[in-house]
Amino acid sequence: MRVAMISMHTSPLQQPGSGDAGGMNVYIASTARQLARKGISVDVYTRATRPSQGEVVEVEPNLRVVNIVAGPYEGLDKEALPTQLAAFAGGVLLFARCAALSYDVIHSHYWLSGQVGWLLRDVWRIPLVHTAHTLAAVKNEHISAEDSPESEARRICEQQIVDNADRLVVNTREEADNLQRHYDAAPDSITVIPPGADTELFTPGTERATERCRRELGIPLHAKVVAFVGRLQEFKGPQVLIRAVAELVRRDPQRNLRVIVCGGPSGRSATPEQYRELAEELGVARRIRFLDPRPPEELVTVYRAADIVAVPSYNESFGLVAIEAQAAGTPVVASRVGGLPIAVADGKSGRLVGSHEPGDWADVLSELLDDDDTRIAMGEAAVGHAAEFSWPRTATHLEDLYRAVTAHAPERCYSRRAAG
Known part of the structure; x- marks a missing residue:
């Protein structure tokens, strides 16, 4: 054929x-x-x-x-x-x-x-x-x-x-x-x-591997880390995550939180600077690290370094980032839109958020960031859930x-x- x-x-x-x-x-x-x-x-x-x-x-x-x-x-x-x-x-x-x-x-x-x-x-x-x-x-x-x-x-x-x-x-x-x-x-x-998803490439790392990933990315070992992976455009929602992070910091200025935003601009009006400027305006620029897009063999480092991967899109036909992150053993917090309710098992491998309001996202993120046992259990369940897709x-x-x-x-x- x-x-x-x-x-x-x-x-x-x-x-x-x-x-x-x-x-x-x-x-x-x-x-x-x-x-x-x-x-x-x-x-x-x-x-x-x-x-x-x-x-x-x-x-x-x-x-x-x-x-x-x-x-x-x-x-x-x-x-x-x-x-x-x-x-x-x-x-x-x-x-x-x-x-x-x-x-x-x-x-x-x-x-x-x-x-x-x-x-x-x-x-x-x-x-x-x-x-x-x-x-x-x-x-x-x-x-x-x-x-x-x-x-x-x-x-x-x-x-x-x-x-x-x-x-x-x-x-x-x-x-x-x-x-x-x-x-x-x-x-x-x-x-x-x-x-x-490439379930042979995207696999969970050991605790030592996670520490190595964070060192490679320049992320503090003991911080809680939320990652966004995808094109930098409004439809993908990086601004939703940045505003949610600002809300988390407003509620608790001492929160040891870091954010990785990995992706490049998409569309005529999109630029990385607009998201950096938003982070600066909201007072969270020092907590957010922007990375250029990375090939899959390097992207697995980002997934393993994160405690949570956020997918705040306004719509997704499926959500490959969500599956890749889960295959790497990282729970996902995603918008309840498009195919994401299938890609993420709500309450088992991650959480779904029913809006794009920063306060709602801050609520869900804080619950998982502060509950280590639940978050770790979700990460373990996420691997099995992702294995259903190959x-x-x-x-x-x-x-x-x-x-x-x-x-x-x-x-x-x-x-x-x-x-x-």
Whole structure:
């Protein structure tokens, strides 16, 4: 079997945690690797952003990333990428034709790639599987006060993909419900396949290993540590954690608390400075250490160094950071939104917070920070909970789905439908 994965706006080889790279990058890279190790040939098509990348990157046997030139290498943000859909699709078609490639199935990721996948599906006459990862209607429903809403143009494009894809893959039952509620998706067109985590890399550390992690990060050994890992944008909620920390310090100025914020800015208006300035304004700058995004093999150090990992997002399709942190033996405090109630076992492997109010977050954080026995027990339970999610399991479900859609490709696979 040969699979064409489409990830136009971000490469699976890009460092997660900055720019447009995040959980989706981890998802694509991890599932592609696992499928390749099953003997399935996977080509991931993405937009070239540097001339030094080369056209083809051989990642491992059966897996390569193909960099398609579509627009300038630099200076083109995600909002401008729709202007390059035709160039990108044309580049994919040209590469495949020149290499005499044929594929059995297309799997597109995110709505920009879905538009390309829709075209390729009709040209190549093979099934299209699509994973949205985020949806405009859902993002707008859960938007923070500081964020700009997603455009109606994006919503229309998503509707077209929903109407034309042969199968829609989602992470959770809630995502399936959102597709039906906001986009009138047919229930039998949706397949729920939970993502996973690298449970071989993200493992608990010993007490001595935790001390070493803290020394490497310059964190006091006896402080209580809360970590945030992810892109620095309002939608991910780093400002929620910073304000909650300020509230904790206001209640108890002597509290021995440190915070790690690991990630880079995402979006045109986002900068690390705005969060540093917020911490300075609230009087907690000396308690917060900002780190650049880190590769997974270094990120495990952050998880192990923390007593709690905070995921204060306004919405998450699943929440890979939450699973990775739990696999490393660290309990998670997360927003009760999206797929996070599945990623975090409330009261067992962590806690869920029903709002984004700093006081509510301060209440939950203080309860766990001050109750060592409960927090440690949650960390132990978190490892078992995370073990239920693995990338090999995700890849197996995807392989089954690919074989099903190729064996029973419906007639609508080769027809077009407009949407408005």
